Amino acid sequence: MPEPTLTSRRPARKVVMARVLLALCFVGLAAAVLSPSNGLQDHVLRRIGEIAVARRLPFQLVAEQRLEIAANVAIVVPIGALGPLAFPRLRWQDWAAYAFIGAMGVELAQGLLLPDREMSATDVVANTLGATLGAVLVTVGLRAFRARRSG
Structure with a gap:
């Protein structure tokens, strides 16, 4: 009797590309927010x-304060937008939660490890909003695209 084999299901090429772009966004964002x-x-x-x-x-x-908030929203929109493309099984609400946790981690790291940076609750809210906005826009766009394609 032949041994059972595990069938590995590879993600689609577009999912792999979205994951690569998401990783690059994370690296760029980490360099920007965790540098002195x-x-x-x-x-x-x-x-x-x-x-x-x-x-x-x-x-x-x-x-200046409003521009800073807008920049904190905008800087994470790409991560939120790539999230649903890179991991299609996760919902936009999942990305909102991950964004909040990530933003809290970044602010803690900035406050504890970088003497020239400060922790900011406003930044946490703005970053969470930006990632959520990106995830919602892509999720709604994908649903509309699929509905138009099927109907």
Whole structure:
């Protein structure tokens, strides 16, 4: 009698590509948030604010604190967007929970290990919101695409 073999089910090529891109995003994000502050982030935010004000956007809309929150949302949207593509069995709610846990870990690491950085509850909320936004957008987009394709 032949020995039973385990059939390995390989993920689809697009899933593998999404996982590679997700890993690259994690590496880039880790480098950005876990490196000592060199002032580059502050400079970029100030410059964006100056450009926005020069284009006559209300200062209240582009105040540095609001730009920082928007940047903290935007920096993790790609991770949230790639998550459902890389691991299709997970729901967007799972990605929201993972984002919260990850953001808490990053803020703890920044506060405890990097003397030039501070822990911030606002950053945790913004990062969680960004990843959740990315996951929801992709999940809704995939559902709409599948519905259109099948119907």
